[in-house]
Amino acid sequence: MTEAFIYDHVRTPRGRGKKDGSLHEVPSVRLAAKTLEALRDRNGLDTTEVDDIIMGCVDPVMDAGAVIPKAAAFEAGYSFRAPGMQISRFCASALDAVNLAAGKIIAGSDDIVIAGGVESMSRVGMGMSGGSWYMDPSVNFPAYFMPQGVSADLIATKYGFTRDDVDAYAVESQKRAANAWKNGYFSRSVIPVKDQNGLTILDRDEHMRPETDMQALASLNPSFQMPGEMGGFEAVGIQAHPEVERINYVHHAGNSSGIVDGAGAVLLGSRAGGESMGIKPRARIRAFANIGSEPALMLTGPVDVTEKLLARSGMQLSDIDLFELNEAFAAVVLRYMQAFGISHDRINVNGGAIAMGHPLGATGAMILGTVLDELERRDLNTALVTLCIGAGMGTATIIERV
Numbered sequence: 001m002t003e004a005f006i007y008d009h010v011r012t013p014r015g016r017g018k019k020d021g022s023l024h025e026v027p028s029v030r031l032a033a034k035t036l037e038a039l040r041d042r043n044g045l046d047t048t049e050v051d052d053i054i055m056g057c058v059d060p061v062m063d064a065g066a067v068i069p070k071a072a073a074f075e076a077g078y079s080f081r082a083p084g085m086q087i088s089r090f091c092a093s094a095l096d097a098v099n100l101a102a103g104k105i106i107a108g109s110d111d112i113v114i115a116g117g118v119e120s121m122s123r124v125g126m127g128m129s130g131g132s133w134y135m136d137p138s139v140n141f142p143a144y145f146m147p148q149g150v151s152a153d154l155i156a157t158k159y160g161f162t163r164d165d166v167d168a169y170a171v172e173s174q175k176r177a178a179n180a181w182k183n184g185y186f187s188r189s190v191i192p193v194k195d196q197n198g199l200t201i202l203d204r205d206e207h208m209r210p211e212t213d214m215q216a217l218a219s220l221n222p223s224f225q226m227p228g229e230m231g232g233f234e235a236v237g238i239q240a241h242p243e244v245e246r247i248n249y250v251h252h253a254g255n256s257s258g259i260v261d262g263a264g265a266v267l268l269g270s271r272a273g274g275e276s277m278g279i280k281p282r283a284r285i286r287a288f289a290n291i292g293s294e295p296a297l298m299l300t301g302p303v304d305v306t307e308k309l310l311a312r313s314g315m316q317l318s319d320i321d322l323f324e325l326n327e328a329f330a331a332v333v334l335r336y337m338q339a340f341g342i343s344h345d346r347i348n349v350n351g352g353a354i355a356m357g358h359p360l361g362a363t364g365a366m367i368l369g370t371v372l373d374e375l376e377r378r379d380l381n382t383a384l385v386t387l388c389i390g391a392g393m394g395t396a397t398i399i400e401r402v
Contacts, residue, residue, distance in 0.1 A: 001106060002105060002106050002107075002108050002270050002271075003105075003106065003270070003271065003284050003285075004101070004102035004103075004105040004106050004268055004269075004270065004284065004285040005268065005269055005270070005271065005274060005281035005282075005283065005284050005285070005402065006266060006267070006268055006281065006282050006283040006284070006285070006368075006372065006399065007043065007267045007268065007269055007274055007277065007279050007280075007281055007282060008039055008042060008043055008266070008267040008279070008282070009116075009189060009264070009265065009266040009267065009365065009368070009369035009372065010035050010038045010039060010042070010189055010190075010191050010264070010265055010369070011035065011189060011190055011191070011262065011263065011264035011265070011362070011365070011366045011369060012031055012034055012035065012190070012191060012193050012202075012262045012263050012264070013190055013192070013193065013202045013203055013204050013205050013206065013262065014205045014206060014207055014258075014260040014261065014262040014356050014357040014359060015122070015193075015202050015206050015207075015260060015261040015262065016122070016206045016207055016258075016259075016260060016261075016357075017120075017121035017122045017258070017259035017260045017261055017357070017359075018122055018259075019122060021122045021206065021260070021261060022193075022201055022202040022206055023120070023122065023193060023201065023202055023206075023261040023262070024120075024122040024123065024261065025201070026120070026193060026201065026261070027063045027064075027120065027123065028057070028063055028064040028068055028118050028119070028120040028123065028124070028263075029063065029064075029068055029071045029072050029075055030072075030075060031118050031120060031193070031261065031262065031263040032055060032068055032069065032071075032072035032075075032116075032118040032263045032265075033072040033073075033075035033076040034076075034191060034193055034263065035116060035118075035191070035263050035264060035265035036053070036072055036073060036075075036076035036078060036114065036265060037076045037077070038191045038265075039114060039265055039267045040076070040078070043267060043277060043279050044277070044278065044279075045112075045267070045277060046276075046277075047073075047077075047078040047079040047081075047082050048079040048081050048082075049111070049112050049273075049276060049277070050078065050079070050081075050082040050112050050113070050114060051083075051104070051109075051110035051111055051112055051113055052082075052083055052084070052085060052101065052104065052110055052113045052114075053069040053070070053072070053073055053078075053082055053083065053084040053085070053113070053114045053115075054069065054084075054085045054086075054087060054097040054100055054101050054113065054114070054115045054116075055068060055069035055072070055084070055085075055086055055087070055094070055097055055115070055116050055117050055118060055265075055361070056086075056087055056088060056089070056092075056093020056094040056095075056096065056097045056116070056117030056118075056361040056362070056364065056365075057086055057088060057093065057117060057118055057119060057361040058088050058090055058091070058093055058119060058126075058129075058360040058361045059119070059124045059125075059126065059127070059128045059129040059360070059361075060086055060088065060129065061124060061128050061129045062123070062124050062128070063120075063123060063124070064118070064119070064120060064123070064124045067084055067085070067086045068084075068086055068118060069084035069085060069086055069114075070083065070084030070085075071084070072084070072118075087100065088361065089290075089389060089393065089395065090360065090389045090390040090391070090393070091326060091328065091358070091360055091363060091364070091387050091388065091389050091390065092290075092364050092387040092389045092393070092394075092395035093117050093360070093361045093364060094115070094116050094117030094264060094361060094362050094363060094364035094365035094366070095364025095365065095367075095368060095385060095386075095387060095395050095397055096290070096364065096395055097115040097116060097117055097364070097365065098115040098116070098266050098268065098285070098364065098365060098368060098397065099285070099288040099290075099395070099397055100115065101113035101114075101115035101266075101268045102268060102285040102288065103288075105268060105269065105270050105273070106285075108270075110270075110273075111269055111270045111272055111273035111276070112267075112268075112269045112270075112273040112276070112277065113268050113269065114265055114266070114267055114268070115265070115266050115268060115365065116263065116264045116265030116266055116362065116365035117263065117264060117359075117361035117362040117363070117364065117365055118262070118263035118264075118359070118361055118362050119261065119262065119263075119359040119360045119361040119362050120261045120359075121259045121260060121261055121359060121360070122259075122261050123261070126259070126360070133145060133390070133391055142295075143295045143391060143392075144236050144237070144239070144240045144295050144296035145236070145295075146227075146228075146233035146236050146237060146296070146298075147224060147227050147231075147233060148298060148299065148328070148329070148390060149223055149224035149227075149251050149256065149329065150224045150227060150228045150233045150234065150237060150247070151237070151296065151297060151298040151299055152224070152251050152256070152299055152328070152329035152330075152331050152332065153222075153224055153228065153247050153248065153249050153250055153251055153331070154237040154241065154244065154247055154296065154297060155297055155299060155300060155329075155331045155332065155335055156248060156250045156251070156331040156334075157244055157246075157247050157248045158241060158243070158244055158297070159331070159334075159335050159338060161250065161330075161331050161334050161335075162248075162250065163218075163248075163250040164214070165250075165330075165334060166250050166251060166255045166329075166330035166331055166334065167214055167217040167218065167254070167255055167330075168214065169255065169330040169333065169334060169354075170212065170217060170254055170255035170330050170354045170355075171212055171213060171214060171217065172344070173327060173330075173348065173351045173352050173354040173355045174208065174209055174210050174212045174351065174354070174355045175210065175351070176348070176349060176350050176351035176355070177205070177208055177210070177350060177351025177352070177355035177356050178208060178210035178351075178355075179350075179351075180350035180351060181204065181205070181208070185350055185373065185374070185377065186205075186350075186370070186373070188373060189369050189370075189373055190203070190204075190205075205260075205355075205356040205357065206260070206357075207258040207260050207355070207356055207357040208355050208356055209254075209355070210355075212254065216254070217252070217254045217255065220252040220253060220254050221252060222249035222250065222251065222252055223251060223252045223253060223256065224249055224251060225249040228247055228249060234246070234247045236296065237296055240294075240295075240296030240297075241296060241297070250331070251329050251330065251331065254354075255329065255330040255354060256328070256329050256330070256354065257326070257327055257328050257329065257352075257353035257354060257357065257358035258353060258354070258355075258356070258357035258358060259357065259358070260356075260357030260358065260359050261359055262357070262359035262362050262366070263359070263362050264362045264363075264365035264366040264369060265365060266365050266368065266369065268285070269281075281402050282372060282376070282401065282402070283372055283375070283399045283400060283401050283402060284399065284400050284402050285397065285398075285399060286313060286315075286382070286398040286399060286400045287309055287312060287313035287315070287397070287398045288309070288395075288396065288397040288398070289305055289308050289309040289312060289395075289396055290305065290393065290394065290395050291304050291305040291308050291393065291394045292392060292393055293305075293392045293393060293394055294392055295391060295392035296392075297392070298388070298390065298391065298392045299328060299329065299331075299332045299388035300332075300335060300388070300394075301387075301388050301389055301392060301393050301394025301395075302325055302332070302336050302386040302387065302388050302394050302396065303335065303336055303339045303340070303394075304394050305386060305394030305395060305396040306336075306340070306384065306386060306394075306396055308396075309384070309396045309397075309398065313398060315398065317340055317341075317342070319382060320346075320382050320383065320384045320398070321346070321375065321378075321380035321381055321382050321383060322346055322347070322349065322371055322374060322375060322378075322380060322382075322383040322384075323336075323342060323346055323347040323348070323371075323383065323384050323385075323386075324347070324348060324352075324367045324368070324370060324371040324383060324384070324385045324386070325347060325348060325352075325385075325386050325387070325388075326352065326353055326358065326363055326364075326367060326386075326387040326388065327348060327352035327353040327354040327355075327358070328353065328358065328387075328388050330354065332388050333347065333348065333352075336386075349374060350370060350374060352367070363387065364385070364387055364395070367385055367387075368385045368397065368399065371383040371385055371399075372399060372401075375399075375401055376401065380401075381400060381401050382398060382399070382400050382401075383398070383399050384396060384397070384398050385397045385398075385399065
C-alpha cells in the first residue's frame with residue numbers, strides 16, 4: 001500500500017481575534033496564501049505537480065468564502081493546475097484536511113497534496129455561517145444543544161475538576177508556550193506575515209499572557225454561568241446527565257482557548273511525490289480516525305476517538321511518545337489525561353490554545369506541526385494529535401517519524 005508522508009509544515013503567528021489585533025487587516029485568503037507561498041519557496045515546489053489543496057474553514061462566509069484554498073492558490077501565484085477544496089468539521093477541520101489528503105495519497109489518486117486551514121476570527125465572527133445545530137429545534141433537542149463552554153463546565157463537574165484545577169492547567173499552558181517561544185522551538189515553522197511593502201505585520205503569537213498566575217485568574221468571573229442558568233442550558237445538561245445535580249461553573253477567558261486569526265499548512269506526498277520534489281520525508285501518517293461522541297458532554301470526543309484509533313491501528317498508549325490535544329477548554333485536556341492516566345509531561349508540552357489561541361479551521365494543522373517539531377527536537381518517534389469538536393465528535397491522527 002502507498003504510504004502518506006509529511007514533508008514540511010508552516011503556520012502563521014496567531015493574531016488577536018479582535019479589530020485591534022495585528023492580523024485584522026489581513027483577509028483570510030491572504031493568510032492562507034502566505035502558507036502556500038512558504039511551502040513552495042522552502043521546498044522548491046513545482047506547483048504544476050500539486051494534485052490538490054485542501055483547507056479547513058469553519059465559517060466560510062464573506063471574505064473567507066468561495067473555496068478559499070483555490071482563491072489562496074491564485075493569490076500565492078500557484079499554477080492554475082492546482083485545484084482546491086474547502087472542508088469543515090468544526091475545530092478539527094485542518095486535521096481532517098490532513099487526513100483526507102493522506103487518504104487520497106494512500107489510495108493512489110494523488111502524489112502531492114497541501115492540507116491545512118485558515119480562520120480570521122476578527123473578520124468573520126464565530127458562528128457567522130449559521131446552521132441548524134444552533135437554530136433549528138428539531139436538531140437542538142436530540143443534540144442536547146448548549147454553548148460549548150457550558151458543556152466544558154458539565155465535564156468539569158461530572159469528572160471532578162475544580163476551579164483551581166482548571167486555572168492551574170491554564171497557568172502551565174502559558175508558561176510552556178512562553179518557554180517554547182523563548183527557546184526558539186517554533187522558529188523553524190512560524191512564518192512572519194508581511195504587508196505588500198515587505199514590512200512585518202506579525203511574527204509572534206499575540207494572544208499569550210506569560211505573566212498569568214493563579215491570583216490573576218481567580219479575579220475572573222465564570223464566562224458560562226449566565227447562559228447556563230439564565231439561558232436554560234444547565235437544565236439541558238442535567239437532563240442528559242441526571243447524576244449531576246447542578247453545574248459548577250469553572251471556565252472563563254483565562255482557561256479557555258483564545259479567539260485568534262491564523263493559518264497553517266502541511267505538505268504531504270507519496271514517496272514518489274517526494275522524489276519528484278527532491279526532498280526527504282519527515283514523518284508518515286500512521287493512522288487516523290473520526291468518531292461521534294456523547295452530544296451533551298460534546299467535548300469528550302478525543303477520549304472516544306483515541307480508543308478507536310488505537311484499536312484500529314493495533315497500537316497501545318505506551319507506543320505514543322507525545323500527545324497533542326487542542327486546549328479548547330482546560331477540562332477537555334484534564335479529562336483526557338484522567339481517562340488514560342497520561343502524565344502532563346507527555347501532552348501539550350509547549351503549551352496550547354489557552355495560551356496561543358485557537359483559529360478554528362487552522363488549529364489541527366498547527367498542532368500537528370508543533371508536535372512533529374517537538375518529536376524531532378527530543379529525538380522521539382510517535383505522536384497522537386486530537387481535537388474535540390462541536391456537536392460531539394472527535395478526530396485523531398498518529399504520526400511516526402521516518
